[in-house]
Amino acid sequence: MAISKGRWVGPIWDTHIHLDLQARGLSAAQDFSNAGGTHICLVHKPTFSTGLPDTIERVDVAYRKTLDLADQVRRKIGLDVRVVLGPHPVVWEKQIHTLGMENSTQLHLDSVELALNYCAEGKAVALGEVGRPHYSVSEEIWSAANTQLETVMRMASQASVPIQLHVEDNGAQTNVELANICDRAGLSRSCAVHHYASANVSDTFTHGLSSSVSMAKNSVSDLLKTFRHCTTTWTMETDYLDDPNRPGAVLGPKTVPKRTQQLVDELLQVLTQNEAEELLMHVHSIWPSRLYGEIDP
Numbered sequence: 308m309a310i311s312k313g314r315w316v317g318p319i320w321d322t323h324i325h326l327d328l329q330a331r332g333l334s335a336a337q338d339f340s341n342a343g344g345t346h347i348c349l350v351h352k353p354t355f356s357t358g359l360p361d362t363i364e365r366v367d368v369a370y371r372k373t374l375d376l377a378d379q380v381r382r383k384i385g386l387d388v389r390v391v392l393g394p395h396p397v398v399w400e401k402q403i404h405t406l407g408m409e410n411s412t413q414l415h416l417d418s419v420e421l422a423l424n425y426c427a428e429g430k431a432v433a434l435g436e437v438g439r440p441h442y443s444v445s446e447e448i449w450s451a452a453n454t455q456l457e458t459v460m461r462m463a464s465q466a467s468v469p470i471q472l473h474v475e476d477n478g479a480q481t482n483v484e485l486a487n488i489c490d491r492a493g494l495s496r497s498c499a500v501h502h503y504a505s506a507n508v509s510d511t512f513t514h515g516l517s518s519s520v521s522m523a524k525n526s527v528s529d530l531l532k533t534f535r536h537c538t539t540t541w542t543m544e545t546d547y548l549d550d551p552n553r554p555g556a557v558l559g560p561k562t563v564p565k566r567t568q569q570l571v572d573e574l575l576q577v578l579t580q581n582e583a584e585e586l587l588m589h590v591h592s593i594w595p596s597r598l599y600g601e602i603d604p
């Protein structure tokens with residue numbers, strides 16, 4: 308029984324979290340574990356504060372740090388850690404102004420290829436976060452961002468690797484545009500995970516993209532209104548940043564376990580215990596395993 312006395316005791320997976328050894332690092336992972344968390348997608352964090360890598364060799368050094376951190380979390384905290392590696396679209400946009408459009412784009416695509424190589428070796432499970440800037444940019448940069456995203460999606464599709472998308476928040480309009488780019492690139496929409504997604508998981512809103520739902524306060528009630536209208540997959544995330552300069556700017560590492568328990572309370576008002584268990588097994592095990600690999604038995 309994964310629900311015991313009204314509490315979820317099954318797996319709990321945060322599908323988008325960052326950790327930083329210069330910040331809380333392992334102790335944040337310990338908090339997640341203590342709260343009942345079992346699995347994380349550890350997403351590569353760009354080094355905005357300490358300088359951005361400007362060669363592929365430096366990108367590789369940064370990727371290896373993330374892979375090494377994942378190992379430490381596995382060994383010392385005992386979590387199941389899946390690494391998501393890739394070049395951030397904001398890094399690309401910033402580097403246009405220092406390296407130039409051509410060099411920044413080349414570095415971005417080389418970084419995608421390198422991340423896909425790590426996926427092929429089994430060291431990472433998805434490409435991310437990739438996407439397009441979430442703030443307004445010039446028409447030239449916006450157009451280049453969309454062309455580049457289509458190339459990135461095509462590369463992911465050819466490698467059979469799912470992606471986590473960092474994009475602007477323009478509701479269903481953003482999703483329909485992303486879905487169209489997926490279709491052109493030959494990437495299955497369900498393999499394109501909208502990170503920091505709205506808790507509206509209905510197909511009419513997501514257009515078939517998968518959602519890694521940001522579990523802010525209202526997320527539980529929004530999920531309750533829409534989960535029956537989702538035919539793709541959704542999971543839960545914090546996007547915990549582990550940034551010492553912005554403590555409390557984002558959801559903390561205990562949030563997904565906490566919201567899961569709140570959701571159980573609410574689900575048991577509208578579903579049988581078996582139905583609630585089945586739904587939460589999908590959210591915390593079956594769907595993320597489908598995207599990021601099989602769960603350890």
Ligand SMILES: [Zn+2]
Binds near residue numbers: 325436
């Ligand atoms: Zn993130």
